[in-house]
Amino acid sequence: MFGPEGPALFCVRPGIRNQFRLNQYGWHMVEDALDFARDDWRVTVSARRFECGRPNTLGNRALSASLELLAEAGITTVAAQVVAHSAYLMDALAALPGIENLTPRAPGRYAGIVNFCHVRGAR
Incomplete structure (x- = not known):
């Protein structure tokens, strides 16, 4: 509600994260994503493993504002x-x-x- 197109919320218990098959891969979902000297693509154990691309910064800010408005109301x-x-x-x-x-x-x-x-x- 009130959210922009694109961002979404996805919650999953840490114990079952590995049960989901990953269909896309990208730099943001790997361990130490900002270490560009690494040559391995080891997927992180955190929930960031489901973020294959770069974050939708503008969409995420708009979603945050929408959630704040809902919480205020x-x-x-x-x-x-x-x-x-x-x-x-x-x-x-x-x-x-x-x-x-x-x-x-x-x-x-x-x-x-x-x-x-x-x-x-x-x-």
């Missing part, structure tokens, strides 16, 4: 507003002929994504 407040907007949208869609809501309406069963479809033959 309060994640509970933001979550309640997202759910309220989704409920409003589902109510509005229910008033349209030929629209079928595919998102569960029970409290706690929906969030910020609402799925619906147009029923064929409906007017």
Whole structure:
């Protein structure tokens, strides 16, 4: 939410990092990445092993600002507003002929994504 295109957050327990197969390799994911005299490509044991390219500095700063804004507003407040907007949208869609809501309406069963479809033959 509010984040720019590109950066993402990825969390993985240290004990299972080696279970992920790496499909890309780059200078940033190796041990001692800034030691350009090294000629081996030993992948680091830290989570940096999943960062194959150079860091998206601008995107990461924007993501940081977005997370600060969410923290300032309060994640509970933001979550309640997202759910309220989704409920409003589902109510509005229910008033349209030929629209079928595919998102569960029970409290706690929906969030910020609402799925619906147009029923064929409906007017």
